[in-house]
Amino acid sequence: MKKTILLLFVIILCPKSSWSQDSKAQKSEINQKVSDLLSKMSIEEKIGQMTQITVTNFEAKGKPGVFDMAKLREAIQTYHIGSILNVPNPGAPTIKKWNEVITTISNEANKTRLKIPVLYGIDAIHGSSYTAGATLFPQQIGIAATFNTEIARKGAEISAYETRASSIPWVFSPDLDLPRNPSWSRIWESFGEDAYLSSQMGKAMVEGFEGNNVAFKYHVASCMKHFIGYGSTTTGKDRTPSIIPERVLRQFDLTIYQAAIKAGAKSIMVSSGEINGTPIHASKHLITDILKTELGFEGVVVTDWKDIIYLHSRHKVAETNRDAVRIAVLAGIDMSMVPEDYTFYTDLLDLVAKGEVPVSRIDDAVSRILQMKFKLNLFQDTVANLKDYPKFGSPEFISEAYNAAAESITLLKNNDAVLPLAKNEKILVTGPTANSMKYLNGGWSYNWQGENSDTYAADKFTILEALMDKAGHENVLYTQGADFATFNDAEIEKTVELGKSASKIILCLGEKNYTETPGDISNLYITESQSRLALALSKLNKPIILVLNEGRPRLISNFEDKMNAVIQCYLPGNEGARALADILFGTINPSGKLPYNYPRYPNSLEKYNRKHTESLEDEEQNNDAKYEKSYSPQFEFGSGLSYTTFAYSNLKIDKSEINDTDDLIVTVDVKNTGKLAGKEAVLLYLSDNYASITPEVKALKRFTKISLVPNETKTIIFTLNQKDLQFVNNDLKWISEKGTFKIQIEKLTKEFLLK
Incomplete structure (x- = not known):
């Protein structure tokens, strides 16, 4: 038996240049440059830097993607705008076209008095997704399911x-929202329901985006979003109110942003929502007192789309747009994603004058905006030399x-090891997600809602095409x-009839492409048309492999028991169908684990880290009537099977009692007891047995x-602090209390005492 020891530690990335951009010397140099430039700027030039406009504002009428130079000149020369965002029509330019776009903007900025470069921002959500030919990864929820921070980085x-x-x-990424309602339309943009998993994945992405030096030609400034509480709406619908006590906000949501800030994130986007009746864009307490002062965030705070305007038109906390600008800027907003007019500029100019x-x-x-521009080296270089990027879209x-x-x-x-499939099996592939790239990629893919994926990713495999390539068209x-x-009864009958000729059925269900408000739903159950198809096929008594291709967990409890296997693909991106086919046929051994609880019922949406009162057992009685079990997810957070088996043993801790300064070292052995090599996510949970806050x-x-290869054992070492x-x-203070704690890894547990 082979046995190795795996020690977990923080990897220090090798610098890409001779000095870190956050070194004292560089900070001092950049601060001096900012101070010198600021002293030369007029108030108009300063307010222009705080103004961000969408690129489509400058397009010539009837000529998508072509600049009206008078409009661009007005924006840069008259209004001194500091930032442009978004993608030109009709969407997803080539890198050559992007080069032309940025060159045109840069040339216009160089005609200004101070030649301050324009900062261009883009929604690179799962790859450079607004560039034709770019590499598209799984959406963030899928990255979370890897439980592998190196993949995120x-x-x-x-x-x-x-x-x-x-x-x-x-780039406006990563998304650090902590969703609490599974119907929210942006769950797939997040890392799921756990704050610790989200913080580690977010930190890894910031490190990957920024490296040690964002001036380096292969790195970008990241933008954490959406600060804060955006994913916790009480209705589950996008941009609707949240009710979150500050104690809860600090213990969970805020920790995710703290990790990303510590990793060096250069900017942050503010949530479009409101908490406890206060829109985040209007909250000096959250933006200035907590984010900037308490957490020491030195980067740029940017709004989301039109959100200062919405303080007046939607939230109704500002009687006029001018009032909205005053409230937001005094709250701590540095840059307004206006993004389609110059009202922010003119109103703020008037507010300062008065x-x-x-x-x-x-x-x-x-100063914050200029610092980011200097750190990005934009004063020296704003346009890429395409010869420097030979790996773009590479194998x-x-x-x-x-x-x-x-x-x-x-x-x-x-069930019954129905997977992996045999090579020459005759399979029926059916379902609405089986033959389109839109459903593999989801939103923020080539355009906002991801409608163009079948055009831009025409050379990539859909699920159907990947299975045909793997198994042969004849099978x-x-x-x-x-x-x-x-649904169409005749179509369902046709599908059932076709299923009679197959040995197994691959049933591909899920959701259409969406993001934000267009993705709002009122029913968490998977749609009736898909449910009817599943139930009709189940009557064939043929093995059915349910493949879920969805951005959030749509309820399947009305037919899941009739499925022999269930695979969650999330939104796996352009290469997802190839990976799925290899998993179905056993070329790849699956290793993902759920980053959220998959609920069974619409009124039972408890998170895995629930309170004990959310886990009442059915043996408890009330007037001789048994309660229905209150905690019964379809699949729990951390669920995920393999084609091999893993055995956990020898859970040990180095101390049974610790004081309030001690670390605790935890070790466990994991052995591959099956016949195939496989990967395993090892998860350590902690329980505080009793506390003054439940x-x-x-x-x-x-x-x-x-x-692990077959028969191999690894000893995992974790350190708790x-x-x-x-x-x-x-009192909003982080504290620990004396008492007993329990560690759990798989089904093994150990207790220790904090003295």
Whole structure:
């Protein structure tokens, strides 16, 4: 038996240049440059730097993607705008076209008095997704399912490379939202329901995007989003109110941003939502007091789309747009994604002239913006030399996207080892997600809602095409069976009839492409048309492999028991179908694990780290009537099967009692007891048995991903520190309390005492 020891530690990335950009020397040099430039700027030039406009504002009428130079000149010369965002019509330019776009903008900026470069920002959500030919990775929820921070870091590094190849230095990523309602339309943009998993993945992505020096031609400035509480709406619908006590916000949501800030994130985007009746864009307490002062965030705070305007038109906390500008800027906003007019500029200019917004607040905002521009080296270089980017869209990068998809795809059920498939089996492939790239990529892919993926990714495999390539066309039958919204009894009957000729059925269900408000739903159950198809096929008594291709967990409890296997693909990106086919046929051994609880019922949406009162057992009685079991997810957070088996043993801790300064070393052995090599995510949970604030049943505190060949054992070493034992009390202080704690890894447990 082979046995190795795996020690977990923080990897210090090798610098890409001789000195770190956050070194004292460089900070001092950049601060001096900013101070000198600021002293030369007029108030108009300063407020222009705080103004961000969408690129489509400058397009010639009737000529998508072509600049009206008078409009661009007005924006840069008259209004002095500091930033442009978004993608030109009709979407997803080539790197050559992006080069032309940024060159035109840069040339116009160089005609200004101070030649301050324009900062271009883009939604590079799962790769440089607004550039034709770029490498598209799984969406963030799939990256979370890998439980492999190296995949997150490497994916962001490649995204940075390809975004810089597009001459764009700033990406609106990663998404650090902590969703609490599974119907929210942006769950797939997040890392799931756990704060620790999200913080580690977010940190890794920031490191991948920025490296040690964002001035380096292969790195970009990242933008954390959406600060804060955006994913916790009470209705589950996008941009609707949240109710989150500050104690809860600090213990969970804020920790994710703290990790990314510590990793060096250069900017942050503010949530479009409101918490406890206060829109975040209007909250000086959250933006200035907590983010900038308490956490010491020195980067740029940018709004989301039109969100200062919405303080007046939607939230109704500002009687006029001018009032909205005053409230937001005084709250701590540095840059307004206006993005389609110059009202922010004109209103703020008037507010400063009349003394309602102090020049000191303007200088603070502009200093932050100029610092980021200097750190990005934009004063020397704004346009990429395309010869420097030979790996753009390369097989090397595509391989990394494939690996990410392969490690993300999660096998949730495999009754009677129905998977993997035999090579020459006759299979029926059916369902609405089986034959389109739109559903593999989801939103933020080539355009906002991802409608153009079948055009831009025409050379990539859909699920159907990947299975045909893998199994041979002669072994694959196909019919759509149903769409997302409607069903046709004749089509279902046709599908059932075709299924009679197959040995197994690959049923591909899920969701259409969407993001933000267009993705709002009122029913968490998977659509009736898909449910009817599943139930009809189940009557054949043929093995059915349910493949879920969805951005959030749509309920399947009305037919899941009739499925022989269940695979969650999430939104795996351009290489996802190839990875899925290899998993279905056993070329790849699945290793993904759920980054959220998959609920069973719409009124039972408890998170895995629930409170004990959310886990009442059915033996408890009330007037002789049994309660229905209150905690019964379809699949729990951390679920995920393999084609091999793993045995956990020898869970040990180095101390049974610790004081309030001690670390605790935890070791466990993991052995591959099956016949195939495989990867396993090892998850460590901690429980505080009793506390003055009701404790969670368990909380993830450490994880790692390991590879094991058959009969190989690895000893995993985790180190827990004092912060892992703490919670936020009602005085908003992080504290730990004396008492007993329980460690759990797989089904093994150990207790220790904090004295």
